[in-house]
Amino acid sequence: MLKINSLCWICYEPLYISSHHICSLCSNKLLSHPIMCFKCGLPHTSETSICSTCVHTPPLWQSLTAVTPYQPPLNQLIYRFKYRKQSQISQLLARLILLSWLKQRHLLGRVRPNQVISVPLHHNRKWRRGFNQADLLALWLSQVLGCQWQADTLIRNKATPFQARLSIDKRQENVKDAFYCQYNVAGQHIAIIDDVVTTGNTVKEICQLLINEGVASIQIWCICRTQ
Ligand SMILES: [Zn+2]
Ligand SMILES: [Zn+2]
Secondary structure, X not given: OOOXXXXXXXXOOEOOOHHHOOOHHHHHHHHOOOOXXXXXXXXXXXXXXXXXXXHHOOOOOOEEEEEEEOOOOHHHHHHHHHHOOOOXXXXXXXXXXXXXXXXXXXXXXXXXXXXXXXXXXXXXXXXXXXXXXXXXXXXXXXXXHOOEOOOOOEEXXXXXXXXXXXXXXXXXXXXXXXXXXXXXXOOOEEEEEEEEEOOOHHHHHHHHHHHHOOOOEEEEEEEEEOO
């Protein structure tokens, strides 16, 4: 019988393990990306794991895991995932987040989250797209890690314009009071899941909300981090 090998989604070479969706060469290349600050996820040049900005002004979260900055090939895969509705890419992207986190955990130690929370879309945007990309990532991660996830833990009650279209001083205002939390999350170790973290204002607003709800710790997990 003719056996058709699956191809790597990045280099199109045949795969040994088709369920991984990318080959080990591409995976290793992505995961060996030059050092990023473990707090904010932005590139930095010093020998330490934390950049000077985060030393002087620590973010509200304990750590940020991103696979790479927003650049090829992952920005192209994210585009296909979100805008061409190729939701099957979610498993590949979620697996890359998990591998990046495991690498960080091995190097620096990380609390294993007992709950993942996806950054919600406003219901109008979710309805237009047909799915929330962060939900698909969170679903896979929660199943693999054996931790809790409910799509409606956070509700986005404001239809906010895209952060990238706003000036820097408007971005925090844009997401102010945009979310509320439906369930008790007190004492939980949380990983907030999003596809791309840009200004950080959205996750900052969610962190403040979750801290007010009494969570034990917060990590941010995303595919790409950019400014
Ligand atoms: Zn490949
Ligand atoms: Zn930093």
